[in-house]
Amino acid sequence: MQHEHPPSRLPFLKMHGLGNDFVIFDSRGSAAVVTPELARAIGDRNRGVGFDQLAEIRSSDMADIDLDFWNSDGSRAGACGNATRCVGRLILDETGKDEVTIRTERGILIARRAGDEVSVNMGHPQLMWDEVPLSRPVDVEHLPLDGDPVAVGMGNPHVVFFVPNAEETDVAGWGRKVEFDPLFPQRTNVEFAEVRARNEIRMRVWERGTGITLACGSGACATAVAANLRGLTDKKVRMEVDGGWLTLDWREDGVWMTGPTQLVFKAEFDASFLERV
Numbered sequence: 001m002q003h004e005h006p007p008s009r010l011p012f013l014k015m016h017g018l019g020n021d022f023v024i025f026d027s028r029g030s031a032a033v034v035t036p037e038l039a040r041a042i043g044d045r046n047r048g049v050g051f052d053q054l055a056e057i058r059s060s061d062m063a064d065i066d067l068d069f070w071n072s073d074g075s076r077a078g079a080c081g082n083a084t085r086c087v088g089r090l091i092l093d094e095t096g097k098d099e100v101t102i103r104t105e106r107g108i109l110i111a112r113r114a115g116d117e118v119s120v121n122m123g124h125p126q127l128m129w130d131e132v133p134l135s136r137p138v139d140v141e142h143l144p145l146d147g148d149p150v151a152v153g154m155g156n157p158h159v160v161f162f163v164p165n166a167e168e169t170d171v172a173g174w175g176r177k178v179e180f181d182p183l184f185p186q187r188t189n190v191e192f193a194e195v196r197a198r199n200e201i202r203m204r205v206w207e208r209g210t211g212i213t214l215a216c217g218s219g220a221c222a223t224a225v226a227a228n229l230r231g232l233t234d235k236k237v238r239m240e241v242d243g244g245w246l247t248l249d250w251r252e253d254g255v256w257m258t259g260p261t262q263l264v265f266k267a268e269f270d271a272s273f274l275e276r277v
């Protein structure tokens, strides 16, 4: 990180939502600190802290906070449902309100208390995502899987494949190939969904810029939308991901996602670590 005077203290939080784990900076009232290099250094699970996404809270003049996301490869993520829920929990607790607004790259999202859990309105699915229209069958002849996936934008790109058995699906093998397929110029997050009932889906995910994660909130929203558009499920479903359960509800005002959040620890980086980035 090219600081003339590297900060001697850089506090952060570690949180997770269903095992989708995050390093979170609160940069309100000061300059943004995250660079792609810093994200990669902190994202290193051996030499840094490790995370699926890094989130930076910024002061906002349009919402309670602004929130930016990075993947562990240093790329930006336009949306991150589980981190939005985790940071939503922080701001709900800080303000004592029942509802807060969070401005992300894709717009202003609402986070609400839902008992012990947090609900976030992840907004409307995008009908067009680059040149891949929603629900258009994708030519996967050159990919190592058959199928008729559904491309859904939730502020970030997703492609959902329906599979007979999610446990037996080679998520890493197929996910990596699909992420980097030329069909997806911005690369893509890849979901593998097994529909168990009209109100239940088992989903496993390969995330763009990160790889296999235990959960992906925006991917869960995209999967619920894709399955409903295919006529396979109702608008409200429970979804089992590797890290646990989420509830998705595609309503008039957007896709609502509800699930747990956990603060793990608060710490700060040592100046010697920051100087070497």
Ligand SMILES: N[C@H](CCC[C@H](N)C(=O)O)C(=O)O
Residues within 6 Å of the ligand: 020, 052, 053, 071, 076, 077, 078, 079, 080, 081, 082, 083, 156, 157, 189, 207, 208, 209, 210, 213, 215, 216, 217, 218, 219
């Ligand atoms: N874990 C996140 C999504 C990260 C997506 C990111 N990998 C991208 O490049 O879009 C979630 O809960 O929605």
